[in-house]
Amino acid sequence: MHEIFELILSQQFMATHKSSKITVALMLMLILNSFSSFAQLDTKEVIDDSFNPTEMIMHHISDSHGWHFFGEGEESVTLPLPVILWTDEGLTSFMSSEFHHDVEGEHVVESNGQKFVNYHEKIYVLNEGEETLEFDEETHAAMNANRPFDISITKNVASMLITAVLLVLIFLGLANHYKKSKAAPKGFKNILETLVIFVRDEIAIPQIGEKKYLKFMPFLLTVFFFIWLSNLLGLLPGAANVTGNISVTIALGLFTLVLILLNGNKDYWQHIFWMPGIPTPVKPILAIVEVLGVFTKPIALMIRLFANITAGHIIILSLIGLIFILETAGVAAISVPFALFITVLELLVAFLQAFIFTMLSALFIGMAVQEHEHH
């Protein structure tokens, strides 16, 4: 129901709106924070290595330079990933394991004659002669270091690549079937074919129209399956939160925007800058609104996907986090079934968000290529 409502909302106003889900998630985080501070007041022992739910949750939903599975500090099991940096001196790379699980900016790695530190998964290159990272107390900006252009294979990038490889393998398998026979495939491939037809018949054709849908099918299919598979893989324990990362969703939204801008026809631009059929004095005012609308559409797409996926992760992590905050295993009896319930719900959300993103992309593209009847 919530998703449908959201869909209607976005279709009606075509404007940015933040999902109410993220509000719930943020509220949960606040409540959890107060819990932890309450726990800290209770016992002195807890203060030293107290459980910080915000930190735990942020760690799980953020990107990182190594793929952490379990364990703490030096004993943790982490898959090292390559760190690739573009600095003033040129390209340099080293494995993330060289930081030795340090994310506080203490362990200095030397590469290409430069000194690098990892501070909360942000890589800083220290200015010459500096040995430790220092921050301005007020602005929280690094005083003696700057951030190089970081194109590392992070956890999210690695996950994204795995998703891409899986997609290529899966759909090449489907394509190979047709080389052998013209009959409908069986089993898993039949499901895939049904989904492809679903995207065509339920998304592309109704939104874009019989004449022009074919041109946009590759994008719609790719984006649909990429988001869905990423969402599903993101639900696995220890997996990356790819579609719940704003950088990823910005990139995806940008594809839709570029497609709209490249394919918008004369009618579309006329309806934006000089809307026909309304009094002339209103036209410039409407033009401003419509121009804003061009950008808010993909922004809405981007925020919806990011917020829904991140919020789902936060809720699951919060429910599990309750066990450690309250420090009683008994809580598990309640929070584990709840987390399971939310996980199952997330399976649905994984499909729904992929569907909505594709659906709205198709809708926006359809609006841009539609031929209006002149009134």
Next chain:
Amino acid sequence: MELITPEYGLFVWQVVVMIILIFLLTKFAWKPVMKAVGEREASINDALVSAEKAKEEMANLKADNEKLLQQARAERDEMLKEAQQMKKTIIEEATEDANEKAERILDKAQITIESEKKQALAEIKSQVAELSVQIAETVVKKQLDNKDEQMTLVNKMLDDVKLN
């Protein structure tokens, strides 16, 4: 805030991965898949249309057959009727003919009988006359001998005549 601050590296990677993915999947998956699915749908539609056509043709053929059958039936009935009629007329004609012939034969027979009868009568008459003459002759002869004998002879002759 960290959550909603974009990382350029990740953004660049996503764009690159997405472009490569769209390119690869379009070339090796979407195009062949869409083509195959489209072809299959077209062939199914064609098959449906031709099946419908065949059904229609079949119905037409059946109607034609029915019509032919009906025609044949009507023709047969007509022929039977005609035959019946012919039979009737033939029988009637034949009967009439036969009757006529029979009548004619009967008439002829009657005439023959009549003429034969006449002839016979004439013959009888002449024989009677002859006999009469003979009797008279004989009588006349006997009269000359004996009266008694003459009588006996006459009687005897008369008896003979009676017997005849």
